[in-house]
Amino acid sequence: MSEKIKRGIILMNLGSPDSTSTKDVKRYLDEFLMDGRVIDSPYLIRTILVKGIITPFRSSKSAEAYSTIWTKEGSPLVQITYQVQRELQKIIKEPVEVAMRYGNPTMKFAYDSLAQKYPDLEEVVLLPLYPHYAMSSYETAVVHAEDVHKEGKYPFKIAAIAPFYNNPDYISALVESIKPHIKNDGKHLLFSYHSIPERHIKKSDITGNHCLKVEDCCNKPSAAHAVCYRHQCYTTTRLVAEQLGLPAGSYSVSFQSKLGRSAWLTPATTARMEQMPKEGIKDLMVVCPSFVSDCLETLEEVAIREKENFMEAGGETYDFIPCMNTQQSWIETIKKWFLNVDEPVTA
Structure with a gap:
């Protein structure tokens, strides 16, 4: 009888457009900037500001910027997060999923994947890949994850690793x-x-x-x-x-x-x-x-x-100086936090 998997982890990052097309960039920016924890103006003002001013004028410029760093595999941020997933999966037996706060893959996709593949899962550890606390990064990611979890009525519980700025x-x-x-x-x-x-x-x-x-x-x-x-x-x-x-x-x-x-x-x-x-x-x-x-x-x-x-x-x-990306000591750190999630991450 195969071992039942009780715990999994989701690596949560910001996200990227699906492509460098202006249409995809505009869709991404609309989702990102309409988040009330990113632009915290009242909804009507935010809608006018984002959809009437920012994205119509910013989308093509942002698309051009993305095109300078895009790889044949796609967005560097998304692909690096997948690389971290693969490296982490080499050293832990528990399942590792990836979710983006905006764009794809979505939080729902990550939850659904875990629920379908591992019906005995009891807990999912969320790792927002933001070292520092901000309402526009760590907070919105965790609140969104909680909302999707509640809406989906998933059988497993969730636990978020705290900001790790001083760990x-x-x-x-x-x-x-x-x-x-x-x-x-x-x-x-x-x-x-x-x-x-x-x-x-x-x-x-x-x-x-x-x-x-x-x-x-x-x-x-x-x-x-x-x-x-x-x-x-x-x-x-x-x-x-x-x-x-x-x-x-x-x-x-x-x-x-x-x-x-x-x-x-x-x-x-x-x-x-x-x-x-x-x-x-x-x-x-x-x-x-x-x-x-x-x-x-x-x-x-x-x-x-x-x-x-x-x-x-x-x-x-x-x-x-590049980010830590798939640096082995960073992968080992994530493993350590995952295995010791009940212990506080910050000092």
Whole structure:
């Protein structure tokens, strides 16, 4: 008699369009930007903004950007997530599925696949592939997974792994991905995180009076830090810098990918690219710890466009550091978390 499988895991990532066609990109952007945790305006205003202004004008430009990084297999982000699935499946017997928050494969597809193939499944572990908590990334992924699970009346229960921004295993894996690029040759290391609106930081503040309201808020202890994206980004940076032994002044933080005119987290990566050569920083390395898999924001925005900005501003060398992707220590870390899901991931 074959062994009954009781537990599975779903790797949850952001998603990508099905192709680089303007039609597919528009469909993807509509789904993504109509999420009330991404653009948190009232529904009617969001609809006018997204479907009347943003996607009609942004879709063709985004399609062009996707075409610069698209592979014969498709979206890098989706394909890398599948590669992680295959590598993880080599070292655990339990089933591994992939789901995207937007686009394909859907969360319903992943749940259905597990339910059909493994009728004795009792628990599914969800791993949102976002190191840091934000309402527009980790939160929306988990809430969506819970909603689909409830609607589908699946027989298994679900459990989500918490944001892992300060988890020692994650930090060690991230350090391992960066270390080969550190040559002690005086290059500056920029940690470029995906930006989010400042209002999201304030809205997520469970105390209601700490984030972006208290001086040096990220460095003053607060219960708000459990869900504060900005604090968690700076914490990841500090822990990585400590493990790499980086001296003060040899690294810095910026935030990329702003959308719209409202106030987002600063300093902006694009602005820093223009400023750093004037400050004497002409040899640069850039890492993007918001992402565990390379995607449009890393491969096209940072590796191509921001490099052009930096070099045009007077930079001399520019080294883009890829995400962890299928790095073995990262795969082993996921295995460890999965097998010990009842233990807290964050310190």
